[in-house]
Amino acid sequence: MSNVKQRLLKEKIAKIAMQISGITITGSLFFIIGTILYKGLPHLTWEMVSQTPKGGFYIGKDGGILNAILGSLYLATVSTGLATLTGVPISIYLNMYVKQNSFIERSSKLLFDVLFGIPSIVYGAIAFSIMVWMGIRASLLGGIITITLLTIPIVVRTVDELLKTVPADLKNVTYSLGATRWETAQVFIRYIKPGIFTAILLAFGRAIGDVAGVLLTTGFSDNLPKYIDEPSATLPLAIFFQLSSPIPEVQGRAYASALILTFIILIIVICTHLLASKQQKHKI
Incomplete structure (x- = not known):
């Protein structure tokens, strides 16, 4: 077989493999969304999203998951904001400010890579140990601290990769005009601003969907979250508790809760893309 035929054969195989991968991933996505819609939509009512759990909600009686919705939004919003203010x-x-390819730069990025890959249950266990040592009970504050530590590596590594895409000429031109490092950094932030929205989205999605990290630190409550030092319900935990029930009605509510969580993330994705598109028009 000639060299040209071998190259064409490899290209054809690679194309088929990419098509199969794309179809598989897309099909899996539609299967997951379809399952949630099929099993959860019949159980999704206005009562479920506007009321807190009544007595016996988790055995099939009246009530809703408003407490879990608000708890997840509070937890994810605050922790993502803190992670962004720290990670960027x-x-x-x-x-x-750190010399490139220096020991500090390499070791710091390696550290954040390791932190990025640590399971959230480890963050939860460590945070729980610290909370016990300090005498802090499971609360919304404990969950915020845990999820903030969990999402900081996501923001750091994402923004780091974005900064690598900044053209070297832009840096050189900025310095040649007499700009300081901080002024140059401001130019870079404006250049990668659409990507920062993506980093925020990734952190928010991880924060609102995590269950292992908040299982030990946030606790659970049927009441609306009012104070930061009180236990708070979250949607992932509400889904877990309902799905663990042997009662079909409660299991259906679990899929409805999953549908609400998916809808919240969908809204965040759409808003982020709209903001990124708007910023892209004004990009340097």
Whole structure:
């Protein structure tokens, strides 16, 4: 077989493999969404999203999951905001103020890579141990601290990769105009702003969907979250508790809760894309 035929054969095999991968991933996505819609939509009512659990809700009686919806939104929003305010400056410092390819730069990025891959249950266990040592009970504050630590590596590594896409000419031109490192960093932030929205989305999605990290630190409550030092329900835990029930009605509510969680994430995705598109028009 000639060299040209071998190259064409490899290209054809690679194309088929990519098509199969794309179909598989897309099919899996539609299967998951279809299953949630099929099993959860019949049980999705206005009562479920506007009321807190009544007595016996988890054995099939009246009530809703408003407490879990608000708890998840509070937890994810605050922790994502704290992770963004912490992670973006860390990335800027590692790329603008630390000498490239130095020991500090390499070891810091390796550390965040390791932290990125640690399971959330480990964060929850460590945070729970610290909370016990400090005498802090399971609460919304404990969950926020845990999820913030969990999402900081996501923001740091995502923004770090975005900063690598900034053209070297832009950096050189900015410095040639007499700009300081901080002023140059501001130019870089404006350049990668659409990507920062993506980093925020990734962190928010991880925060609102995590169950292992909040299982030990946030606790669970049927009441609306009012104070940061009180236990709070979250949607993933509400789904877990309902799905563990042997009662079909409660299991259907679990899929309805999953549908609500998916809908919230969908709204965040759409808003993020709209903001990113708007910023892209004004990009330097």
